[in-house]
Structure formats: structure tokens, C-alpha cells
Amino acid sequence: MSAVRAARQEHLQNGRTLSYKRLDDAARQQALAPFLSAAAKLDGHLVAIAVDKRKKWLSTVPGAAEDLRKALQLKAFWNARALEAMLRKVQFTAVLLSIWSLPYTNVTWITDEDEFVANDTRHDDALQAAARMCSFYFQHPMGIFRLNTTGQDLEDRDFEDLCAIPDLAAGMLSEVSTRLAQAGSWEGRMHKVLDGELPFKAELIADWFWDTEMSLRKTLITIDLEGARFAVRKVSMQGCDISQNL
Known part of the structure; x- marks a missing residue:
């Protein structure tokens, strides 16, 4: 995190x-490129999960909210x-x-x-649900x-900066996915090509996201x-030189 802290300062x-x-x-x-360069030095794994907006129900089913709330012993009000x-x-997670x-791994989810942690009761419910869900998987x-x-970390902003990394990636991926759906064309059976250019911020983050030469x-x-x-496809990006625009 030292490089990220330096970029913030x-x-x-x-x-x-x-x-x-x-x-x-x-x-x-002006901060974006230095921040991404600092994030690239982290020893970790950024996993982005993109769900088609038409898939409204993935972890629950319509009409089951009250039964699930009771089964998980949740105390806050949750609509469907x-x-x-x-x-x-x-x-x-x-x-x-x-x-x-x-x-015996210690885990901190930041x-x-x-909305799902909007108050103390919802925060406690999410923690309870996470514990029960984990027991289903291992x-x-x-x-x-x-x-x-x-x-909970307003002074140093370390939590904020860690969360900013997936936020930037998710924003870029959402932009790319939307434009592929609206203006993409198929090239063969397995490749979809984006027609037109992305905003510069999306281009910069996409280039960083698909760069494999970093920690x-x-x-x-x-x-x-x-x-x-359902369909699962590999999303790839053709490399381009954006240095002239920096």
C-alpha cells in the first residue's frame, strides 16, 4: 500500500x-494514471464479476425474501x-x-x-449472511x-483507496459492456468487436486492466x-499506444 499512499499524498x-x-x-x-501505476504494484488479485442487467435474480428468487430473511435470521427490513x-x-464473496x-484464515471485507450496509442493523445482517453462506461452500x-x-477509515483513506481500484475497473467494464451491447459487431463466432471509440478514461483503465506485466x-x-x-466468453482487448494522449 505504500505506493498507493504516496500517490494519494x-x-x-x-x-x-x-x-x-x-x-x-x-x-x-491527473491523479488517475499515477494511482493505477501504484495499484499495479500491489500483490493481490482483482476479480471483476460482470452480470448481465437482464439477470434480475441470481442469488434469490421472486417471492422468497421473507422466508430467506427468517432462515438467515436477519433483523433488518429487506425488500426483494x-x-x-x-x-x-x-x-x-x-x-x-x-x-x-x-x-483459520482471517478475512477483512472492505x-x-x-445500501446493504446503510445502517448498523443491515451491516450486522450482511456479516451474518456472509458467515452462513461461507458454511455452504466450504x-x-x-x-x-x-x-x-x-x-471507518476517514483519516488515512486506505479503505477508500483500496475500494477505488475495483470501482475504476467496474466503471470501465460497465462502459465497455454497454457499448458492446449497443454498438458491437460479431467477428466470427467467438469475438465481438467494438464499433467506435471509448472515452479516454475507459481506454486508459482498460489498457491497465488487461496488462499482465504487473504484480x-x-x-x-x-x-x-x-x-x-447463459453464455461465458473471454473478454480481450487489442493493445494500443495511448502515450500520445497523456
Whole structure:
């Protein structure tokens, strides 16, 4: 994290945050490339999971909210959509932990101040649901499981900067996916080509995301709908030289 902290001290002073939707002012635009370069030095794995917006129900089913709330012993009020959103995050977390965790691993999940942790009761429910969901996916005992938000680290902004990395990737991937759906054309059976150019911020982040010559590993998992069926395809990007635009 030392490189990320240094990038913050130089380019993101006065508590300024970095997110894809807020890359509309000069200071954040100037900070983007140094911040991505610093993030590239992290020893970790960035996993982006893109779900087709037409797939409304993935971790729950319509009409089951109340039964699930009772089964998981949740205390907050969750309507069907809010419960689906929370359990989808929880399920993805459990799947990844089932792959990477070892017995008695301590885990800290850091999230932005999203709707599913909007208050203390929902925060506790999400933590409870995560513990129960993990028990469905693996048998070995876990260590301490924490669920923290960016609001719990307002002084150093380390949590905020960690969450900014997947936020930037998700914003870029959402932009790419939307444009592929609206203006993409098929080249052969397995490749879809984007017709037209992406915004510069998306080009820059995409180039960083698919760069394999860095410590930070990155994986994109897509859950797509093709008619009544699911489709899984590799998303690739043709390399380009963007140095002339920097």
C-alpha cells in the first residue's frame, strides 16, 4: 500500500476520493494514471464479476425474501431487490473464499458505504449472511471475519483507496459492456468487436486492466444472457499506444 499512499499524498490531497463516475475534474484526471501505476504494484488479485442487467435474480428468487430473511435470521427490513443485491455480494464473496482461503484464515471485507450496509442493523445482517453462506461452500473453519466500510477509515483513506481500484475497473467494464451491447459487431463466432471509440478514461483503465506485466493479477468473470441461455466468453482487448494522449 505504500505506493498507493504516496500517490494519494501527491495527487489526492484534502481527502479527495477517486471513482469512475467522478473522473470529471482536472485533479482526479491527473491523479488517475499515477494511482493505477501504484495499484499495479500491489500483490493481490482483482476479480471483476460482470452480470448481465437482464439477470434480475441470481442469488434469490421472486417471492422468497421473507422466508430467506427468517432462515438467515436477519433483523433488518429487506425488500426483494435489496435482499438480492446483498446476497449476491455475499455469495460471490463466499465463492472466492472457498477457492482461496485456508483453515483459520482471517478475512477483512472492505466495502464502500453501499445500501446493504446503510445502517448498523443491515451491516450486522450482511456479516451474518456472509458467515452462513461461507458454511455452504466450504468445510474448513475460518478465523476472524470482519466487514468494514470506507467510513471507518476517514483519516488515512486506505479503505477508500483500496475500494477505488475495483470501482475504476467496474466503471470501465460497465462502459465497455454497454457499448458492446449497443454498438458491437460479431467477428466470427467467438469475438465481438467494438464499433467506435471509448472515452479516454475507459481506454486508459482498460489498457491497465488487461496488462499482465504487473504484480496485481486481474480476472474478469462474465455472467451473460443469450436468449434463454447463459453464455461465458473471454473478454480481450487489442493493445494500443495511448502515450500520445497523456
